[in-house]
Amino acid sequence: MGQHRRHRSRRHRLLAPSLFTALSAVVVATVVAGMHGFGLSDATAAGKEARSTRAVAPAPATSPAATTAAPASPAPAADTTPSGSPTPTPTPTATPTPSDSPSATAPAAPDAHGVTLGTTGPAPADNRETATVGALFSGSVAPGNHFCTASVLHSATGNLLLTAAHCLTSTDGVTFAPGYRDGSAPYGTWQVTAIHTAAGWSQKGDVDEDFAILETAPSKGRKVEDVVGGNRLGTDEPFGATVRLYGYPADAEVPNLCTNTTAQQSAYQRVIQCPSYPGGTSGGPWINTATGDVVGATGGYQQGGDTDDTSYSAYFDHTIADLYAQAEAAAS
Secondary structure (H helix, E strand, C coil): CCHHHCCCCCCCCCCCCCCCCHHHCCCCCCCCCCCCCCCCCCCCCCCCCCCCCCCCCCCCCCCHHHHHCCCCCCCCCCCCCCCCCCCCCCCCCCCCCCCCCCCCCCCCCCCCCCCCCCCEEECCCCCHHHHCEEEEEECCCCCCCEEEEEEEECCCCCCEEEECHHHCCCCCCEEEEECCECCECCCCCEEEEEEEECHHHHHHCCHHHCCEEEEECCECCECHHHHHCCECECCCCCCCCEEEEEECCCCCCCCEEEEEECEEEECCEEEEECCCCCCCCCCCEEEECCCCCEEEEECCHHHHCCECCEEEEECCCHHHHHHHHHHHHHHC
């Protein structure tokens, strides 16, 4: 199921079980890689998208054969350092430091000293990494109007975002506000102009491909990465990575931040234990504390998790690397 099953090396001998149950199959969504302009629909499945009638979309249903074969319960979490753990591969070039980015005196990332793993609190405001994380809005940028989380993805084009594929099927009226908090968009807002998803998601709702790359239009002549910077895409990184997990709860106006070590939930899913990540946190980035690379986005199994304290992400391998290349080419 999905592109992950192609080009498999000897290190990937695990068979990924289907992660949908019969209760989670819903109406097929019409997302097509690199396409946009489809209608909005309500969120009906469990997950961490905001429960609203705004731009949230249900996951496409799997094929009848895959649905029939779905297990009654999720696969148990595997050891955090499985023998099949991939080895790191080169990532895109380092993020530039724009002249109009947040203050050069601000730390590049939250201070890891003294952090208690697995605890959640408000993300710091005066921070370059936090500035790359923002909320997606349908309509005006105002309290209570955001429905998912996204982050700026470093690229040669400077206009790409990372989020979960299940977050939206249309760009109509969708805007991104990096660093958003308390009703304010301190760096401005950018209109989303295109959605790119992998074939496994758009065709079969493969939860192992629940990630999307969005294009944005310049705002006042500036590209979003030129203003706030961007996070490098990290692929094939070990499952047992310590990450900073960001997300905007639908009922809050500041982003949550939690640092913890991830584990392997299944062959192509990461899992993390972080409290207080409810609806609205879907699409939030998982940033590796050691490399600074973004290695996940809340989504995947159960559309990111049907409880507030456990979150999932589809594993980032060559599938998202290929999607990244396609999106970058389309945005050029």
